[in-house]
Amino acid sequence: MNPGRPLYLAEQVRELDRRTIAAGTEGFALMQRAAQAAFRVLRARWPEARSLSVLCGAGNNAGDGYVMAALAAEEGLAVQLLALRPVERLDGDAARAAQLAASAGVAITPWTAQAVLEGEVIVDALLGTGLSGEVREPFLGAIRRINAVGRPVLSVDIPSGLCADSGAVLGAAVSASITVTFIGDKLGLHTGAGPARVGELRFKRLGVDAEAHGDLVPVARLGDEALIAGALPARPRNAHKGDCGHLLVIGGAPGFGGAALLAAEAAARLGAGKVSLATAPEHITASLVRCPEVMVHGVRGAPEAVPLLEAADAIVVGPGLGQGPWGQGLLQAALAAGKPLVADADALNLLARGRIQARPPAWIVTPHPGEAARLLGGDTASVQGxxxxxxxxxxxxxxxxVLLKGAGSLVGEDDGAPLTLCPFGNPGMASGGMGDVLSGILGALLAQGVAPRLAAEAGMLLHARAADLAVQAEGERGLLAGDLASYARRLANGVG
Incomplete structure (x- = not known):
């Protein structure tokens, strides 16, 4: 079981808020607690700052901003407070917060399109987790102004304009330097466009134990590296290669051999006892030169792959497979073999076209958003939304x-259990062949007897953490997919 931090949908967090208040914590006291936590983060991050621009909308998110403005004024900072909702139209705790700011001597200035942001640090308290539709004026203009001014930004609970449930940008969203979120962590802060908008994320529970509410099942959990150790226990001293699984990688149509070679080498580095590669005959020499430990076989069609399928414990199919008759025949044979299987790349495109009907009893499919859209018959924007x-x-x-790739990759099934979200990875992974290495890692875990769900979770984390280690060593630019295998091996052996 994944022990990582739970992630919730916006309505679940609002329900936690309601229950906390119903249990005896005054709503305004909870608001003050949130504002104090965010202000402490701000002062710790920018201790030399002497002025703030605080932009407030409406509701509790704005209330947090008003309380932060009061705290800043009490500490002697110059505060520019810009209100996008007239103070007289505020109610409840937000109105009380605005009164608190005014009592602290903060001048509340109505927002105009000509407003100039004066603070050394900007506090974004415009829009909270309740946003559902596209951002409209005057908030749209304020968000664009924040992003254009080029100063540090602290977003309260969520960057304004970001969907808390999906990580989609709702027309426009603040690009924060730090986001301080409260009570329950939100899925949208970690996936989709979220990681690019959130900046550093600080989670403050405010004394609320979300997991004590067992009926509020989190939508996901952050992946924990303990999953890697759980998937790869120590081997017995008398282990031999036959005990460690035989993986067959199928791919590399004529002229497209590189992807399958990357997958096969990654599988060998991740501990599969034997790795075979079924590829177009013209790629045999390249495979022998790159990784002679891989047993490469040139196959001209599905009949020649049958003995290899029978000998394998698990299968990876798709890297460089192509969508022609060669690839279609091999995919059909692989799916019909009844072995644990990873389907990637062109295998997914063929499935999306409806050309293949067979289904293995246990398998992992690994689409990126574009492939996911094709599998669903929709578009990429809908997937990311x-x-x-x-x-x-x-x-x-x-x-x-399913392992849905992209920033904040997700693993899960159609079983109602929380998804697992990958908290690792970096922009250096935006290069060719990364998915092929991932499929090889997943296949190696399946071949070693790891169940598909755990294999997908642990393999996703291994892949992303390996990329992080590679970047720590030599930087993001120029990171190649082939660089990951050696780092993944270290992580699999607990020496990363």
Missing amino acids: DRAGSLRAIAADFAAV
Whole structure:
């Protein structure tokens, strides 16, 4: 079981807020607690700052901003407070917060399109987690002004304009330096566009134990590295290669051999006892030169692959497979073999075209957002607008464990259990072949007897953490997919 931090949908966090208040914590006291936590983060991060621009909208998010403005004034900072909702139209705790700011001597200035942001640090308290539609004026203009001014930004609870449930940008969203979120961590802060907008994320529970509410099942959990150790226990001293699984990688149509070679080498580095590669005959020499430990076989069609399929414990199919008759025949044979299987790349494109009907009993499908859109018959924007829902739809359609790639990769099934979200990875991974290495890692875990769900979770974390280690050593630019295998091996052996 993944022990990582739970992630919730916005309505679940609002329900936690309601329950906390119903249990005896005054709403305004909770607001003050949130503002104090955010202000402490601000002062610790920018201790030399002497002035703030605080932009407040309406509701509790704005209330947090008003209280922060009061705290800053009490500490002697110059505060520019810009209100996008007239103070007289505020009610409840937000109105009390505005009164607190005024009592602290803060001048509340109505926002105009000509407003100049004067503070050394900007506090974004414009829009909270309740936003559902596209951002409209005057908030749209304020968000654009924040992003254009080029100064540090602290977002309260969530960057304004970001969907708390999906990580989608709702027309426009603040690009924060730090986001301080409260009570329950939100899925949208970690996936989709979220990681690029949130900046550093600080989570403050405010004394609320979300997991004490067992009926509020988190939508996901952050992946924990303990999953890696759980998937790869120590081997017995008398282990031999036959005990460690035989993986067959199928791919590399004529002229497209590189992807399958990357997958096969990654699988060998991740401990599969034997790795075979079924590829177009013209790629045999390249495979022998690159990694002679891989047993390469030139196959001209599905009949020649049958003995290899029978000998394998698990299969990876798709890297460089192509969508022609060669690839179609091999994919059909692989899916019909009844072995644990990873389907990637062109295998997914063929499945999306409806050319292949067979389904293995246990498998992992690994779409990026574009491939996910094709599998669902939709578009990429729709997938990114509901990554969790898209994953579950694919899992239901194909009765598979799904690894939906992209920033904040997700793993899950159509079983109602929380998804697992990858908290690792970096922009250096935006280069060719990364998905092929991932498929090889996943296949190696399946071949070693790891169940598909755990294999997908641990493999996703291994892949992303390996990329992080590679970047720590030599930087993001120029990171190649082939660089990851050696780092993944270290992590698999507990020496990363």
